[in-house]
Amino acid sequence: MSEPVEDTKKSKTLEDAKAGAALPTLGLKGMLRWAWTQLTSMRTALFLLLLLAVAAVPGSLFPQRPANPAVVTQYIKDHPDYGKILDAVQLYDVYSSAWFSAIYLLLFISLIGCVTPRAIAHYRAVRSQPPRTPKRLSRLPEYGTLVVPADAGIPASRAITDAAALLRKRGYRVEVRDADGDRPSLGAERGFLKEVGNLVFHTSLIGVLVSVAIGGLFGYSGQRILVEGDTFVNTLVGYDQFSPGTNFQSSWLQPYSIQLDKFDVKFDRESPAHFGQPIDFTAQVTTKENPGAPAEKKVLKVNDPVTLGGTSIYLTGNGYAPVVTVRDGKGNVALQGPVVAKLQGDNYYSSVVIKVPDAKPEQLGFAGFFLPTAFVTEQGVSFSGDPELINPQLSLNSYYGDLGLDKGTPQNVFELDVKGLTQLNGRDLPTKGITLVPGKTYTLPDGKGSISFDGVKKYVGVDIHHNPGQVSALFFALLAVAGLVVSLYLNRRRVWVRTGTHDDGRTMVEYGLLARGEDHRLAGESAAIRELFQREWQLGPDAPETSDTVASTKTKDQ
Amino acid sequence: MLFSINETMGQYSELFMLLAAGTYTVAFVAFAWDLAKSSKTLRAVDLKAAAAAKVPVAVGSAGSEAVPAAGSAEARTAGADMRYAAERRAPARVAVALTILGALIHGAGVVTRALGAGRVPWGNMYEFLTTGAFVAVVVFLLALVRRDLRFLGTFVIGLAVIMLVAASVAYWTPVGHLVPALQSYWLVIHVSIAVLSSALFTLTFAMSALQLVQSHRQKTLEAGGADKLGFMRLVPDALSLENLSYRINTVAFVGWTFTLMFGAIWAEKAWGRFWGWDTKEVWTFVIWVVYAGYLHARATRGWTGTRAAWLSIVGYLCVIFNFTIVNQFFNGLHSYSGL
Numbered sequence: 001m002s003e004p005v006e007d008t009k010k011s012k013t014l015e016d017a018k019a020g021a022a023l024p025t026l027g028l029k030g031m032l033r034w035a036w037t038q039l040t041s042m043r044t045a046l047f048l049l050l051l052l053a054v055a056a057v058p059g060s061l062f063p064q065r066p067a068n069p070a071v072v073t074q075y076i077k078d079h080p081d082y083g084k085i086l087d088a089v090q091l092y093d094v095y096s097s098a099w100f101s102a103i104y105l106l107l108f109i110s111l112i113g114c115v116t117p118r119a120i121a122h123y124r125a126v127r128s129q130p131p132r133t134p135k136r137l138s139r140l141p142e143y144g145t146l147v148v149p150a151d152a153g154i155p156a157s158r159a160i161t162d163a164a165a166l167l168r169k170r171g172y173r174v175e176v177r178d179a180d181g182d183r184p185s186l187g188a189e190r191g192f193l194k195e196v197g198n199l200v201f202h203t204s205l206i207g208v209l210v211s212v213a214i215g216g217l218f219g220y221s222g223q224r225i226l227v228e229g230d231t232f233v234n235t236l237v238g239y240d241q242f243s244p245g246t247n248f249q250s251s252w253l254q255p256y257s258i259q260l261d262k263f264d265v266k267f268d269r270e271s272p273a274h275f276g277q278p279i280d281f282t283a284q285v286t287t288k289e290n291p292g293a294p295a296e297k298k299v300l301k302v303n304d305p306v307t308l309g310g311t312s313i314y315l316t317g318n319g320y321a322p323v324v325t326v327r328d329g330k331g332n333v334a335l336q337g338p339v340v341a342k343l344q345g346d347n348y349y350s351s352v353v354i355k356v357p358d359a360k361p362e363q364l365g366f367a368g369f370f371l372p373t374a375f376v377t378e379q380g381v382s383f384s385g386d387p388e389l390i391n392p393q394l395s396l397n398s399y400y401g402d403l404g405l406d407k408g409t410p411q412n413v414f415e416l417d418v419k420g421l422t423q424l425n426g427r428d429l430p431t432k433g434i435t436l437v438p439g440k441t442y443t444l445p446d447g448k449g450s451i452s453f454d455g456v457k458k459y460v461g462v463d464i465h466h467n468p469g470q471v472s473a474l475f476f477a478l479l480a481v482a483g484l485v486v487s488l489y490l491n492r493r494r495v496w497v498r499t500g501t502h503d504d505g506r507t508m509v510e511y512g513l514l515a516r517g518e519d520h521r522l523a524g525e526s527a528a529i530r531e532l533f534q535r536e537w538q539l540g541p542d543a544p545e546t547s548d549t550v551a552s553t554k555t556k557d558q
Numbered sequence: 559m560l561f562s563i564n565e566t567m568g569q570y571s572e573l574f575m576l577l578a579a580g581t582y583t584v585a586f587v588a589f590a591w592d593l594a595k596s597s598k599t600l601r602a603v604d605l606k607a608a609a610a611a612k613v614p615v616a617v618g619s620a621g622s623e624a625v626p627a628a629g630s631a632e633a634r635t636a637g638a639d640m641r642y643a644a645e646r647r648a649p650a651r652v653a654v655a656l657t658i659l660g661a662l663i664h665g666a667g668v669v670t671r672a673l674g675a676g677r678v679p680w681g682n683m684y685e686f687l688t689t690g691a692f693v694a695v696v697v698f699l700l701a702l703v704r705r706d707l708r709f710l711g712t713f714v715i716g717l718a719v720i721m722l723v724a725a726s727v728a729y730w731t732p733v734g735h736l737v738p739a740l741q742s743y744w745l746v747i748h749v750s751i752a753v754l755s756s757a758l759f760t761l762t763f764a765m766s767a768l769q770l771v772q773s774h775r776q777k778t779l780e781a782g783g784a785d786k787l788g789f790m791r792l793v794p795d796a797l798s799l800e801n802l803s804y805r806i807n808t809v810a811f812v813g814w815t816f817t818l819m820f821g822a823i824w825a826e827k828a829w830g831r832f833w834g835w836d837t838k839e840v841w842t843f844v845i846w847v848v849y850a851g852y853l854h855a856r857a858t859r860g861w862t863g864t865r866a867a868w869l870s871i872v873g874y875l876c877v878i879f880n881f882t883i884v885n886q887f888f889n890g891l892h893s894y895s896g897l
Contacts, residue, residue, distance in 0.1 A: 042858045046851055050869075053847040060837040060888055067834065095835050212833070221830065270563045274734035281738050303742040303828050314830040465830035473832065477819050484815060488808045518856075520805060 039106065040113030048107040055103050059094035062086060066093070108206060115202045122195045129175045130187035133496045140496075140512030142526035148537045150505030159499040159507050159537070160184040166532045167495060185498040194517075197486025204483060207476030215469030219245045220252070227321045227338045227459040231259040234309060234464070252466075254309035259286045261297075263318060263458040267387055276347060276387050283315055283460050300462070310466055317461030319343050319350055322370050322394055325452040328359035334449070335359075338457045341370040342414045347384035348372045352394065353416045354451075355403050363403045364449060367416040368396030368433070372456075394436040394453050398425040398444055424448060492516040493525060509533065567674030568733035572726070574667030575688055579722040581660035582695075582715050588653035589711035596647050597788040635772065635791060638798040640705040650708045654699075657715060661699060664692045664722075674733040680749045681736045683885060687725035691718040694757040701761065705802075709793045713764040744824035748817060755813030756877055758806050759849075763874035765803035766867040772796040773864055800863060804856055807870060811849045818846055837888040841880035848873040 038044055063071040072092045076083035090097035137143055148154050154162070157179055164174045164186050172188035222239035224232050232238050234256050266280035283300040287308055298306050305312040321338035328334040334356045341350035354366035373386035374393035382395060402420035405411060424445055425431045434442045436453035443450045497511040511529065515522045534541060637643060668689050672679040679685045698714045701707050736745070773796035775787050785791075793799070821842060822832040833839060852869040855861035 042854065043860075046854045046858055046861065049847055049851045049854060053844045053851065056840050056844050056847070059835055060840040060884065064835060067836070268735050271565070271732060271734045273732040277734070278738060279735040280741075302738040303744075303824075305827065305830065312830055314828070316829070463830045467831065470826065470832060474823070477822070481812070481815055481819065485812060488812065518801075518804070520801065 130189040133185040137512035142513035146509040148507040156499040163497045188495040191492035194490040197483040201483030204476045204480035211469040211473035215467040217247045219467040221465040226260040256309035314463040321459045323454040328449045349384040362400045365399040366396045396434040491519040564674045571670035578664035585656035586715045592649035593789040635795040683729040684731040691721035697757045748820040752817040758810035762803040766870040769799040
């Protein structure tokens, strides 16, 4: 934003800085004052701004904890030499790091320190009259003269009131000086909104920051996987993963429910290059605002969240959940239901982990893969040939022993810790791996039990978000843009007009224009005002005077 | 609401793209020829003027003001207002005509691509590049209506050729449906503004680069050095370049602000949060901050001119980086390159 105010401010800052340097015995107050002027100077703001840009970059180079904590852990494991050092300097939490926060907080303090005095100065400027008429208008960047013939009957005083009326109509604030004197003049100014826009823009940025902070304090978000038929109830235990805001209270959760009735995926069957690429995800859900409310049917899609109980529910993932029945060594059903398969590769090639803690006498565990359309290469490598359930297959290894779930340490449901387990089935064992197609049952060796593949359901992953700062963030962002546009495209201009009566009775009019800041349309404004005057005094477009050449010498046009 | 894919239309589109690239290549040569030829012509005019000046005829002090002395630095740059001058530059005219022809073919390519896919033609890297190049050329041609910016021709058209070639060679993707994540009207709004702003940034990048060269050349000339960069006489002086690129940058900056904002609104719709420091978000933010720095630099003493030009260049390099490296090699939610 072009700041004409900056010049005076700059020199003041410099003087202050010099004073500070020359007088080291300023004391605490003086030091603080010096630090403040330094911080609020344009140069510092510019430096902080560029520093902010540089500081934001590492966040795109290294994995970030808020986005993906597991990747960060893996990264540290993979880079034993410097992984920990990066962690120490908060490179996995760039945007909440001390140094990043320091930069933007300093920037915002600098911004406040810059905006406040400017707002006060502008308030005064808006209330005060345009500056006095300069002695020599010809020194202004835009300057012109007009001559009203003596027989027109327009004396100097009348010319100045005419000019004042014309400029007022054009949106200028006008003050007429020496109206009855020999050489009456006027000062006019417009475009006060430019600085207002500038101030609104910068203030709105603070508003955006505060809105983000409110979201961080009072918002919450969580994830949940829903298999077809599953119902999620909005309570803390309903979430698979939950990240509360700093100030979160669980009483804020409205106990609504959402049930996944059906999930459909449409795959591209037209284009050979994108064959099998999903092109549509549609989840049919039934929702209840609270346990007693009537059920409502809704559709949840990507880019089309469902809003419920102050939260928004987003469709963020999906996959297959093979339904299995596991019987233990005693012949009792130890597990029955869908098992969420985690996507690993193309065409819904997914990993499956089944933990059966209720199996007696020994716990059972299974790990392997689910393939919606199984193909096996000559080398014995299996892969999924299509995302749809054309030839679904489960390939599993089995284990028995202690799953380690009773120790109370949290475990990843998608990983099987084989430490306390003995392998029963596996590719390298004489028992070989388990390969199941729907409807088939495999009996485990040594009378350990059996596993049946009953069918396949689909599941979706949903993200649930509540962000109370969102609406105000949007409001301030829109306000910022409005302020930005006004500050960039409105121009603050001053016009002075002076009139006088020549000895031979002609009325001489001279005018000059000055822009505050950059204004490439000042010449255009000058021409427009000239035309207004000419029309008012019926001088005709080519008034017989010399100002045309005077004006043109002012610009560099060749 | 999915339209079916029309492969034939897609093949026509690729043919049009190829033809457009060919036409632009010829236009590029013509622009380059214009720079070379015109600078030679101008030098001849200078020499003549210099010879005339030696003849002690009183030209009149008034006249000498209008025609700057042939040796002065000012005389060795194009007019500051970048208006069309009276002299005919045949190669430049040919170049512009070819560019218009190329743009028409290119436009047909973009439209057939859109028809073939039944949606807006910016759903993957190939389409960003082909459509982006088209927008850049159209913006350049529109600017030519108002201003004589033909000195930018080699640059803009050269870049368009590079973009089209890169699209066809490195990023070629046949017509296809959009992945569900991109099926939103925000794709139309967010990406079109991003492409348009990038096209404007392309123009200002070229101007800022020329500004640096011209500023260096002007200093050399003022110091009495030899003019080694004759073709730069077709380019306006450094200050005029700076002013015009500033004006265009303000528009592009507002556009980029909208890109950022609409992106945030879309992110809220798609992922549940309006800002999450995804790699693409980070770089969009970095670009915004760099150009914000540029605007502030223009109002800071000691930072106008060369330093501001460097900021504008750095900003554009970030745009390029964001488009190429970030899209391809950085993991993030924006990995829709279609590769």
